[in-house]
Amino acid sequence: MFGIEKVSEEWIDYGFRELYLTWDGEAIPWKAIVRDGRLVHIASRQYRLLPNEVALKAADRVAKEIGAEKIREFLDPCGRLYALYDMRVEAEPIRGVKTRLGIYVYNSVDGSLAYGASVLSILSRGSMTFYAFMPYRFLATYLSPDAAAAIVREPHRPGLETDVEKMAERLRGLVRRGEEALGVYRLWSEIELDKDIADVLWDRLPRAYLPPYVKALREGVSLTERYFIGAV
Incomplete structure (x- = not known):
């Protein structure tokens, strides 16, 4: 029969108990x-809880310091948090x-997401706005660890930082390296795609990341032919 050995009320101010x-x-x-x-999650004893409110406190503190504006905040029914901030800093x-x-910034209390943050680019063309995210695993695994310089990603394990000021300091470092991170996307945007590059992308990246024209280039079909055929 299940029982309870002890109860942690470290986060009782946010309504959480760990049994x-x-x-x-x-x-x-x-x-x-x-x-x-209400039950939120059954986790390993090694799981380190971080309430979403704490993650937001750190992000909001840094946003206030640099004059950033929170433009999106979403909390889904499973307890996953997503928040977007516009730093109001024009980049090249x-x-x-x-x-x-x-x-x-993202986090969860149900074990489905690590705590993390990354720089994103907000792209504007006319009245349309797009958001280009920089996922840690893609940058660190498929490019290089250096390319993930402006990324914070911490699984909910022992050692996860939960002090708001220390979390904020890491976010400040992320902000300072924002332009460096955007340089990765800028570099890719300037590459003229040909068959040799398509072969490299095919070998190094998961198929889910690859648009159809990469396969076409590897098969010897030019981009002009690819889109002409598609239009016909």
């Missing part, structure tokens, strides 16, 4: 995360498209 579980009186490597009496245009720097 360390037992089975037939013996400790087991699991705990229940409960908020306001990318292929003639107006570009501003932004910050993307």
